[in-house]
Amino acid sequence: MSELEPVIGLEIHVQLATRTKMFCGCALSFGDPPNTHTCPVCLGLPGALPVANARAVHFGVLIGLALGGEIAPSSTFHRKNYFYPDLPKGYQISQYDEPLSRGGSLGEVRIHRVHLEEDAAKLIHVGESGRIHGSAASVVDFNRGGTPLVEIVTEPDLHSPESAREWLGLLRTTLRQLGVSDVNMEEGSLRCDANVSLRPAGREELGTKTELKNMNSFRFVERGVHAEIARQAALLAAGEAVEQETLHFDPSGGTLTSLRSKEEAHDYRYFPEPDLVPLAVTPEMVEAARAELPELPAARAARYEAELGLPADLARQHAHRAELGDYFEAAVAAAPAGVAPRVVANWTGNELVARIGDDDPGAAKVTPQALAALVGLLDAGTVTGAGARTVLDRLVADGGDPQAIVAAEGLGALGDDEGLGEIVAAALAAHPDAAEKVRAGNLKALGPIVGQVMRETKGRADGGEVQRIVREQLAG
Amino acid sequence: MSDVLALSAAAAAEAVRAGALDAAELFATYRERAAAEDLGAFLWLADGPGEPPGPDAPLAGVPLAAKDLFCVRGVPSQAGSRILEGYRPPYTATVVERLQDAGAPLLGKTNQDEFAMGSSNENSGFGPVRNPWDRTRVPGGSSGGSAAAVAAGLAPWAIGTDTGGSIRQPAALCGIVGLKPTYGAVSRSGMIAFASSLDQAGPLTRDVTDAALLLGHMVGHDRRDATSVPFPEPIARPAEGDLRGVRLGVPEELSADGIEDGVRTAFDATLALARELGATVEPCRLPHAPHALSAYYLIAPAEASANLARFDGVRYGLRVEGDGDLVSMYTRTRAAGFGPEVKRRIMLGTYALSSGYYDAYYGRALRVRTKITEDFRAAFERFDFVVTPTSPTVAFPLGERTDDPLAMYLSDYCTVPMPLAGIPAISIPNGLADGLPTGFQIAGPAFSENKILQAAFALEGAIGFDGSAARA
Numbered sequence: 001m002s003e004l005e006p007v008i009g010l011e012i013h014v015q016l017a018t019r020t021k022m023f024c025g026c027a028l029s030f031g032d033p034p035n036t037h038t039c040p041v042c043l044g045l046p047g048a049l050p051v052a053n054a055r056a057v058h059f060g061v062l063i064g065l066a067l068g069g070e071i072a073p074s075s076t077f078h079r080k081n082y083f084y085p086d087l088p089k090g091y092q093i094s095q096y097d098e099p100l101s102r103g104g105s106l107g108e109v110r111i112h113r114v115h116l117e118e119d120a121a122k123l124i125h126v127g128e129s130g131r132i133h134g135s136a137a138s139v140v141d142f143n144r145g146g147t148p149l150v151e152i153v154t155e156p157d158l159h160s161p162e163s164a165r166e167w168l169g170l171l172r173t174t175l176r177q178l179g180v181s182d183v184n185m186e187e188g189s190l191r192c193d194a195n196v197s198l199r200p201a202g203r204e205e206l207g208t209k210t211e212l213k214n215m216n217s218f219r220f221v222e223r224g225v226h227a228e229i230a231r232q233a234a235l236l237a238a239g240e241a242v243e244q245e246t247l248h249f250d251p252s253g254g255t256l257t258s259l260r261s262k263e264e265a266h267d268y269r270y271f272p273e274p275d276l277v278p279l280a281v282t283p284e285m286v287e288a289a290r291a292e293l294p295e296l297p298a299a300r301a302a303r304y305e306a307e308l309g310l311p312a313d314l315a316r317q318h319a320h321r322a323e324l325g326d327y328f329e330a331a332v333a334a335a336p337a338g339v340a341p342r343v344v345a346n347w348t349g350n351e352l353v354a355r356i357g358d359d360d361p362g363a364a365k366v367t368p369q370a371l372a373a374l375v376g377l378l379d380a381g382t383v384t385g386a387g388a389r390t391v392l393d394r395l396v397a398d399g400g401d402p403q404a405i406v407a408a409e410g411l412g413a414l415g416d417d418e419g420l421g422e423i424v425a426a427a428l429a430a431h432p433d434a435a436e437k438v439r440a441g442n443l444k445a446l447g448p449i450v451g452q453v454m455r456e457t458k459g460r461a462d463g464g465e466v467q468r469i470v471r472e473q474l475a476g
Numbered sequence: 477m478s479d480v481l482a483l484s485a486a487a488a489a490e491a492v493r494a495g496a497l498d499a500a501e502l503f504a505t506y507r508e509r510a511a512a513e514d515l516g517a518f519l520w521l522a523d524g525p526g527e528p529p530g531p532d533a534p535l536a537g538v539p540l541a542a543k544d545l546f547c548v549r550g551v552p553s554q555a556g557s558r559i560l561e562g563y564r565p566p567y568t569a570t571v572v573e574r575l576q577d578a579g580a581p582l583l584g585k586t587n588q589d590e591f592a593m594g595s596s597n598e599n600s601g602f603g604p605v606r607n608p609w610d611r612t613r614v615p616g617g618s619s620g621g622s623a624a625a626v627a628a629g630l631a632p633w634a635i636g637t638d639t640g641g642s643i644r645q646p647a648a649l650c651g652i653v654g655l656k657p658t659y660g661a662v663s664r665s666g667m668i669a670f671a672s673s674l675d676q677a678g679p680l681t682r683d684v685t686d687a688a689l690l691l692g693h694m695v696g697h698d699r700r701d702a703t704s705v706p707f708p709e710p711i712a713r714p715a716e717g718d719l720r721g722v723r724l725g726v727p728e729e730l731s732a733d734g735i736e737d738g739v740r741t742a743f744d745a746t747l748a749l750a751r752e753l754g755a756t757v758e759p760c761r762l763p764h765a766p767h768a769l770s771a772y773y774l775i776a777p778a779e780a781s782a783n784l785a786r787f788d789g790v791r792y793g794l795r796v797e798g799d800g801d802l803v804s805m806y807t808r809t810r811a812a813g814f815g816p817e818v819k820r821r822i823m824l825g826t827y828a829l830s831s832g833y834y835d836a837y838y839g840r841a842l843r844v845r846t847k848i849t850e851d852f853r854a855a856f857e858r859f860d861f862v863v864t865p866t867s868p869t870v871a872f873p874l875g876e877r878t879d880d881p882l883a884m885y886l887s888d889y890c891t892v893p894m895p896l897a898g899i900p901a902i903s904i905p906n907g908l909a910d911g912l913p914t915g916f917q918i919a920g921p922a923f924s925e926n927k928i929l930q931a932a933f934a935l936e937g938a939i940g941f942d943g944s945a946a947r948a
Contacts, residue, residue, distance in 0.1 A: 046547065046668040047547045048666075090785020267830055274673035274779055277702055
């Protein structure tokens with residue numbers, strides 16, 4: 001069998017950070033006592049009617065534009081019918097064949113559509129299983145019910161779990177830049193379903209897809225898609241067919257369980273919501289939203305490459321993680337003249353990130369100004385690379401001024417006049433064979449000599465300076 | 477005042493304002509009659525009128541009966557269904573609120589066909605309503621309680637809702653005036669929905685003047701209903717006048733086959749009166765009107781199948797426990813709570829919207845609806861109004877059509893096209909056939925309510941219908 005290529009498309013639900021719900025005046029809340037933000041509309045009481053939230057529409061337009069989509073001058077709300085206790089009307093108001101925005105792309109991934117809808121309420125299953133099967137009782141918290149949602153559907157343009165995770169990061173940054181959502185997967189303000197299929201590499205036609213539901217972290221998306229690719233590959237390798245079905249990924253055991261097969265798929269009986277008039281977005285509304293768009297990650301990455309001379313991967317890293325980009329730009333602004341932005345980017349993108357991980361750099365104890373000063377010290381030869389890394393460790397742990405740390409800890413680079421000459425001479429004496437080879441032109445033999453110098457100086461010696469002194473002494 | 481009952485609502489309001497009639501006494505008179513009634517018209521009665529009306533209140537304390545499906549805070553609002561038995565909403569329908577604010581205290585809630593699905597009021601979960609002209613006959617439906625109450629003098633006036641004829645048809649069968657406004661003219665907020673794209677609230681009154689007075693305080697944009705619109709002009713009290721220059725179109729499709737002789741005779745007599753008043757009367761065509769009933773019985777059930785999904789036993793109303801699982805609770809609750817006609821329509825609507833059938837049924841019905849709208853538009857280029865008999869028959873005996881849904885559906889043959897087109901129409905009593913009232917329907921373009929009321933007022937004067945026998 002030829003090599004299999006995974007094909008992945010994502011459906012992302014984004015809770016909008018509006019003040020009120022999608023179709024009523026109840027405030028949005030997270031963590032408030034249950035059923036304290038409800039009204040006849042979001043409880044689905046008889047006779048209550050929905051009225052669309054203008055702010056949510058504006059946010060939807062912003063998202064559509066940011067993803068390069070075409071905003072429909074008129075779009076329609078539909079009723080999506082199914083029975084469930086978290087759905088008080090027995091239907092969800094969503095959009096169907098006339099979505100708010102069509103097309104566009106983000107990074108390498110094309111966008112199929114963007115539409116507006118309302119969130120379901122929250123079901124809490126009382127009992128050990130935590131799921132509806134086997135629970136003693138289920139209770140409903142309607143606070144979340146009716147929260148405005150934007151659903152973003154991609155084309156199946158992703159081909160690995162890692163790229164899916166990375167792309168979700170880009171989407172999250174974009175949404176955060178827009179200020180339309182808290183985009184917090186743990187709190188459920190960003191939720192992701194993945195459609196996964198396999199096909200022989202190079203073939204155009206798509207294989208049978210399965211849908212992975214509601215994974216609530218980037219890591220789970222990556223792991224879930226991984227597990228599903230492995231499951232499908234094993235089926236195909238055994239000569240079996242992949243069945244179209246909806247699956248639940250359990251991150252604790254890494255297992256996939258079937259929620260419903262194709263035969264059990266709901267018939268949602270979509271039809272136009274007669275309680276709402278078509279959603280008319282005027283050219284003025286679109287232009288107002290367009291004028292409000294901030295610099296988005298793709299444009300930011302291009303600017304970093306073109307104007308600041310960053311290599312593509314560093315540019316993207318800083319642009320796709322907006323807080324890191326902001327931090328980097330503050331450090332560049334504070335760096336001494338002559339320090340290249342790409343050098344600063346090396347320190348923010350590699351050294352800093354290695355130390356703070358996914359934490360917000362803006363909240364780190366090391367300020368962009370301190371990091372810039374440290375890079376300046378390195379650039380001026382005041383500290384060595386190794387010394388600067390030690391200083392950064394201290395800065396990340398405790399904050400403070402790099403110059404002061406260098407002085408207090410004696411981390412300044414050693415010069416010839418600070419006894420480096422004697423240390424080099426001792427190292428040459430300790431390695432006469434290596435010294436002879438270096439004299440004969442074999443620079444690889446420098447290793448043990450430089451190694452001893454570094455040990456003796458605890459890294460405070462600058463490598464280039466050490467080599468210069470070695471050559472000087474051997475020549476002398 | 478001894479003959480309070482002889483006063484129309486507008487006359488009663490004037491009497492209260494003139495100090496000749498005490499609003500509390502007026503309320504008490506009707507409260508007493510409503511409490512003693514034997515028609516099954518009321519499902520709930522208020523204890524009293526509450527706050528007395530202000531001296532400038534335009535409706536001057538004249539009590540109002542409201543169809544059960546209007547939500548009133550703290551008052552049973554059940555839409556005639558056992559599934560909502562005893563349900564007391566936490567809020568009040570906009571239209572009831574507006575009428576109360578204008579000085580009409582709520583007298584009671586009236587019986588109706590369950591979820592407004594019916595043409596005889598026999599589909600109520602709380603028993604049928606009897607026609608005050610003949611207690612063995614139906615009052616029409618679905619606003620049968622409201623129509624019977626006004627006709628029998630149990631309420632000075634009432635509000636109902638019309639989806640396919642549910643105001644006009646019972647008004648005709650009970651010998652009173654009923655008006656279905658332009659879609660969007662009256663807020664639907666707080667009206668328990670049957671078919672959202674068709675439902676409109678309107679007045680059921682003793683005469684045209686009362687209808688104008690009540691309607692004037694019902695219309696207007698409501699921020700709680702996205703489909704409501706501002707009414708372009710105030711609703712005027714109709715004034716004396718004739719019909720000179722008024723062009724009446726009589727659609728062949730709605731006035732030829734299936735109209736009872738007595739109804740036809742009354743209809744022709746009214747057309748003759750219209751001519752005498754100066755109107756021109758000519759045949760017109762509504763080529764797609766014969767398909768209106770079919771389209772209606774796809775669109776309305778489709779919307780209803782979704783609108784009634786919320787009655788699931790989870791949050792309010794009836795719950796019948798299942799076998800510890802969700803689906804058996806749902807099915808038992810809905811099996812026990814809904815009556816047969818409601819179930820029939822939920823099934824029809826669910827089917828019409830199903831994957832693979834949508835285009836053939838719901839989609840095609842929407843196209844017919846567009847054609848009907850275009851038919852009316854074309855007719856109104858040549859005519860001011862389209863006029864028809866309101867109901868093809870007079871009030872029929874209780875039980876006659878309960879086993880024959882199609883015969884029952886035909887009761888709305890003449891009234892269904894107007895809501896599909898969203899246009900206003902009034903029914904006025906235009907005579908008796910074998911002692912039972914007949915109705916004359918006048919339909920006009922969207923927002924032509926003032927003109928319709930004016931024409932209806934002129935005809936009403938010429939017809940001189942006397943409904944007092946039903947109040948005896």
